Amino acid sequence: MIEVKDITKKFGRKEVLKGVSFTANKGEITCLIGINGVGKTTILNAIMALTPIHSGQILINGETIKKESFEKITFIPDAITMLPNMRISDAMEFMDDFYNSWNQKRATELLGFFKLKESDRISDLSKGNTAKVNLLLGLAMDVDYILMDEPFSGIDIFSREQIADVFTSHLIEDRGVIITTHEISDIEHLIDKVVLLDNGQVLKEFNAEAVREDEGKSVVDVMREVFKA
């Protein structure tokens, strides 16, 4: 389990996280939802210790993050971080050299799943295919948790569908996933938990099936109530 406990963060005088708490379980897809600029990416960066927090605590499987934690958890940023003139195969080799948790077998399987050619250069790929390569590089790792920043943002509907298909496939296995998004209608049926964020705070944390079962509401219904209140 990833536990985010009352974390705060300031950029200069601006308080971007004002005591954020939530949990994300292994074997579940947790979705951080909020309009842009509410601190979603900052939260993911904080979990990965890429940015210092001012107070609060983040625990992964009960422990604070340390060097070994990075073999358990991976972060997929919203844009690919590989050099444009690299081929997909070069990027995969780079990951293999860099991380012990790189799983070449799963990477090859993902190439097939996304219908990508490893000889293609990253600079020649469409936006949708670039996003898929970016995801592949993270999903191929043998980690317990995968953090994805806006995996569905700015790409065509067919690429979005293909990416959504990964979540229902064996390629996710029983790993824990945290994704951030501001657009959830595509994936309402795929997610377990929803964390609604606004202005650096958690407004509501709930299980999507439970809210349908207990209140007869869709995730979007709850978002309307919470964000318009």
Add this chain to the structure above:
Amino acid sequence: MNNIKFNNRDPVYVQVVRHFKEQIATGMLEPGQEIPSRRELANKLKINPNTAQRAYKEMEEEGLIYTERNLPSRITKDEHVLGSVREELILQAVDSFVNSIRSINVPVDEVLYLVKEKYSAEDKN
């Protein structure tokens, strides 16, 4: 297994169970027939694997499916259960029909007459 058009306000697992019941009642799924694993089902229906698991658990509790040791789950052969699935679906359909027709204030005899007419017209087609 066809694709289901899910609505957003009913629990997904409930909709999956209902879909299975429809398939059983219409004979699309036969008694004793093997059903997909939870992962295959999740992938086919594009739903969360935990939801697929929940739907199977529910169906197992209702006796709709059974699992022997580590073999794939199958549709029940219990005629009592199969009969009650059909009955449940019929009653649900009648309920929702009655609810919508009642709001237009139609006398029951007229409704029955229209239902019979409609049925025989469709049989001719």
